[in-house]
Amino acid sequence: MDFAFSEEQGFIRDTIQKFIARECDREVVKKLDEDGQYPEKLFQTIAQMGFCGLTVPQEYGGGGLDSLGAAMVTEELAAISPVLAGAFCATTFSGGLVISSLGSTDQKEALLPEIVQGGLCVTFGVEEPDSRYGSVLVQTAAAKSGEGFLLEGSKSFVRCADRADYIIVLADTDGDADSGDTLTLFLVDMKSPGVKVEPMDKVGFHSSSLCRVVFEKVLVPARSILGGEEMFKKGWSQLENVMAVRHLEVAALAVGLSQGAYDYAAGYAKEREQFGQPISRFGAVRTLLSEMAIGIQTGRDLLYRACWRADSLKGFLKEALMARIVASRVAQRSAMDCMQVLGGYGYANEYDAQRYLRDSMVLFEGKISSDDLMGSLSALLGLDGASR
Amino acid sequence: MDLRFEERQEKLRETMRKFVEQEIPREYARELDEKDEFPHHLIRKLVDYDLARINIPREYGGHGGDILDLMIIFEEIAKRFPTLCWSFGNILLYGNEIIGVNGNTEQKEKYLPRLAKGEIKFSFGLTEPDAGSDAASIRTRAVFEDGHYVINGNKMFITGAGVTEYTITFARTAESKYNGITSFIVDTSLEGYSAKQLEKIGHRGSNTCEVTYENVRVTPGDILGGQEGLNKGWWQEMKLLNQERLVLSSCALGIAQAAFDDALVYARAKLGRTQDKGVAQMIQHQLADMASSVEAIRYLIYAAAWKETKGMQPVMETSISKYFSAETAKKVVTQGLDILGADAALMEHDMQRYLRDIMIYSIGGGTSEIQKNIVAKTLNL
Numbered sequence: 001m002d003f004a005f006s007e008e009q010g011f012i013r014d015t016i017q018k019f020i021a022r023e024c025d026r027e028v029v030k031k032l033d034e035d036g037q038y039p040e041k042l043f044q045t046i047a048q049m050g051f052c053g054l055t056v057p058q059e060y061g062g063g064g065l066d067s068l069g070a071a072m073v074t075e076e077l078a079a080i081s082p083v084l085a086g087a088f089c090a091t092t093f094s095g096g097l098v099i100s101s102l103g104s105t106d107q108k109e110a111l112l113p114e115i116v117q118g119g120l121c122v123t124f125g126v127e128e129p130d131s132r133y134g135s136v137l138v139q140t141a142a143a144k145s146g147e148g149f150l151l152e153g154s155k156s157f158v159r160c161a162d163r164a165d166y167i168i169v170l171a172d173t174d175g176d177a178d179s180g181d182t183l184t185l186f187l188v189d190m191k192s193p194g195v196k197v198e199p200m201d202k203v204g205f206h207s208s209s210l211c212r213v214v215f216e217k218v219l220v221p222a223r224s225i226l227g228g229e230e231m232f233k234k235g236w237s238q239l240e241n242v243m244a245v246r247h248l249e250v251a252a253l254a255v256g257l258s259q260g261a262y263d264y265a266a267g268y269a270k271e272r273e274q275f276g277q278p279i280s281r282f283g284a285v286r287t288l289l290s291e292m293a294i295g296i297q298t299g300r301d302l303l304y305r306a307c308w309r310a311d312s313l314k315g316f317l318k319e320a321l322m323a324r325i326v327a328s329r330v331a332q333r334s335a336m337d338c339m340q341v342l343g344g345y346g347y348a349n350e351y352d353a354q355r356y357l358r359d360s361m362v363l364f365e366g367k368i369s370s371d372d373l374m375g376s377l378s379a380l381l382g383l384d385g386a387s388r
Numbered sequence: 389m390d391l392r393f394e395e396r397q398e399k400l401r402e403t404m405r406k407f408v409e410q411e412i413p414r415e416y417a418r419e420l421d422e423k424d425e426f427p428h429h430l431i432r433k434l435v436d437y438d439l440a441r442i443n444i445p446r447e448y449g450g451h452g453g454d455i456l457d458l459m460i461i462f463e464e465i466a467k468r469f470p471t472l473c474w475s476f477g478n479i480l481l482y483g484n485e486i487i488g489v490n491g492n493t494e495q496k497e498k499y500l501p502r503l504a505k506g507e508i509k510f511s512f513g514l515t516e517p518d519a520g521s522d523a524a525s526i527r528t529r530a531v532f533e534d535g536h537y538v539i540n541g542n543k544m545f546i547t548g549a550g551v552t553e554y555t556i557t558f559a560r561t562a563e564s565k566y567n568g569i570t571s572f573i574v575d576t577s578l579e580g581y582s583a584k585q586l587e588k589i590g591h592r593g594s595n596t597c598e599v600t601y602e603n604v605r606v607t608p609g610d611i612l613g614g615q616e617g618l619n620k621g622w623w624q625e626m627k628l629l630n631q632e633r634l635v636l637s638s639c640a641l642g643i644a645q646a647a648f649d650d651a652l653v654y655a656r657a658k659l660g661r662t663q664d665k666g667v668a669q670m671i672q673h674q675l676a677d678m679a680s681s682v683e684a685i686r687y688l689i690y691a692a693a694w695k696e697t698k699g700m701q702p703v704m705e706t707s708i709s710k711y712f713s714a715e716t717a718k719k720v721v722t723q724g725l726d727i728l729g730a731d732a733a734l735m736e737h738d739m740q741r742y743l744r745d746i747m748i749y750s751i752g753g754g755t756s757e758i759q760k761n762i763v764a765k766t767l768n769l
């Protein structure tokens with residue numbers, strides 16, 4: 001066993017930390033949040049540093065498969081700006097990692113080089129207003145029409161849909177049957193006529209969007225099926241990989257956000273004095289911060305293990321899901337306890353604790369609650385009684 | 389043993405429920421939260437319902453109500469819009485209660501009738517930028533000069549300080565940490581007083597301010613309790629703590645109840661869609677857990693309040709109430725977030741606001757850690 005990072009991973013962490021220190025301080029992020037402005041320029045700088053190719057194989061211009069490296073970048077960014085980290089995920093995970101593993105050769109050749117340049121934002125459309133992932137209730141339908149399909153329906157909680165170039169859409173391709181193998185994943189160009197985007201009003205992640213995407217008779221060519229035409233009606237099996245990637249993303253965002261909240265709270269606790277001493281000396285404050293540190297390390301270890309499996313081409317759904325569950329809980333707890341450590345100042349908008357708390361609520365993207373996650377996990381553990 | 393509320397109290401609760409349904413529809417509460425403006429208009433309505441005199445002694449024209457009445461009012465309002473609890477607190481708690489408990493006859497006669505009519509409101513100015521949990525370390529000073537006390541200093545997080553006509557100002561009048569503090573009734577229209585509203589994540593509209601005193605001149609007659617109140621500020625404040633903790637506990641209960649109620653509606657819809665019975669049970673048990681917590685808060689805090697009305701001086705009990713209700717309500721709200729999943733973060737649901745609002749109860753009015761310090765002290769640890 002070996003917990004050491006590769007030299008390159010060390011370099012990645014170092015470089016991104018330097019970038020943050022140089023260009024992305026708390027004031028910059030605060031301003032973006034207040035103005036609800038997307039951090040386009042910052043993201044482009046990250047792309048120029050070459051980080052968007054971290055999940056793309058070398059033959060397509062990337063750095064080879066290093067989702068651990070990408071998770072590290074996500075973490076570092078999320079500690080200061082979960083929004084910027086989310087933008088990075090949309091390119092590297094939803095984009096690079098999914099297309100590298102599930103795309104057809106044509107799709108890879110067309111899209112991966114652009115992803116490496118940071119020029120492509122890919123998002124998921126899995127949840128629907130009235131359905132849950134995991135249930136068979138996928139109402140978005142794609143009916144055969146000439147050479148392609150006509151897509152009809154809507155998806156909710158789609159991240160960054162207003163800026164995305166492509167959306168991976170789960171659709172029912174067999175009107176009447178209701179077993180899993182009627183589903184197909186499409187890689188839909190967001191510029192297609194009939195795609196409409198409606199931003200949802202949310203409590204956090206103010207400088208990026210969460211949207212409803214409506215498809216009104218959108219014509220999708222057959223070659224847009226993710227993985228090519230032979231993957232028609234194989235969406236269910238691909239979904240496992242898509243969801244696993246998504247769990248990784250959220251876990252990485254959550255670990256980073258938690259770390260940011262911890263650093264902020266610990267820094268404050270060492271400075272703030274009450275009763276003639278820094279509050280960090282009080283047993284209560286030490287307990288709050290130590291519990292946070294334990295939680296963060298637990299989430300991070302699970303995350304890295306899931307990444308390691310992904311990078312070793314082993315299945316990583318269960319590991320990523322566990323990482324997501326733990327890390328999301330830790331993020332919520334850390335954001336709340338960060339506010340507690342700051343006391344009254346934690347409640348004031350002038351300080352960042354309130355932003356960590358608001359952002360932590362949006363982390364649960366996807367219509368996913370803990371019973372959904374635990375439902376999925378317990379099923380993976382063979383506890384749902386279904387024979388597998 | 390009998391744990392029922394009296395008929396009079398049940399009637400008050402009924403009135404409050406009606407008030408909330410009629411005057412604060414959900415949409416309106418959301419709008420107020422977004423606008424971040426003091427709810428003058430709703431205060432006016434509460435006064436019209438004749439609620440502002442509820443805890444004023446009968447001899448001063450009030451209804452002579454007690455802490456249980458306040459808690460019933462606050463719990464019901466908090467279910468819909470907790471900011472209004474605080475704003476109404478600018479009359480009931482920081483006006484009626486402070487003047488009623490610590491004022492001299494002259495002050496009671498001067499202020500209570502006007503408070504009862506909603507003509508004036510009070511804020512409570514103790515905390516300073518560097519004196520929060522350690523409130524007795526305040527540095528705002530009142531110096532006696534030519535027959536006046538001249539006040540200089542800064543206060544922080546003073547709720548309502550920019551909209552109330554008077555503010556109770558704790559200032560240092562002698563060096564002794566606890567025996568050198570005097571509370572003054574300060575007219576906020578006096579020269580040298582200024583308040584700036586802070587932006588914050590929850591309880592929006594409460595007008596919580598940063599306050600500056602620059603040579604604000606008051607008379608010895610403005611000392612709370614009159615001349616005898618000199619250097620007694622800290623001990624006057626101690627007399628209010630049980631009430632304050634209980635009132636805050638009832639707000640936390642209201643928010644927890646609201647989170648539970650919303651989660652229940654949502655969970656029912658979810659159960660209707662869930663085919664996996666095991667997953668259904670996860671949802672059911674989550675709700676059962678929340679229900680247990682809300683029930684525990686309710687009985688704990690009303691039992692402590694009952695002791696307070698019987699003059700049993702339940703210091704440990706009110707600290708436990710404040711601590712337990714705040715922390716448990718936070719837990720209930722996070723479970724509510726869990727039930728709603730991603731929907732919880734949307735402004736079209738109130739769950740995100742419940743979290744924003746509940747977070748202050750483990751901080752304001754003595755943090756959870758400070759409450760536990762008090763409990764530990766009463767346990768002789």
Ligand SMILES: Cc1cc2nc3c(=O)[nH]c(=O)nc-3n(C[C@H](O)[C@H](O)[C@H](O)COP(=O)(O)OP(=O)(O)OC[C@H]3O[C@@H](n4cnc5c(N)ncnc54)[C@H](O)[C@@H]3O)c2cc1C
Pocket residue numbers: 272274275279282283284285340341342343344345347511512513514515517519520521522544545546547548588591596748751752753754755756757758761
């Ligand atoms: C919205 C809002 C409204 C408010 N309204 C009013 C008002 O109307 N009037 C008023 O006077 N004040 C008001 N306050 C102030 C409030 O009472 C204080 O914020 C509170 O007492 C905590 O003080 P602090 O913010 O300075 O935190 P600090 O005292 O700096 O506490 C920071 C952290 O250190 C911990 N800590 C501090 N001392 C100890 C210790 N001895 N042992 C263990 N842990 C410790 C705390 O628990 C907390 O976690 C309000 C505050 C807010 C945010």
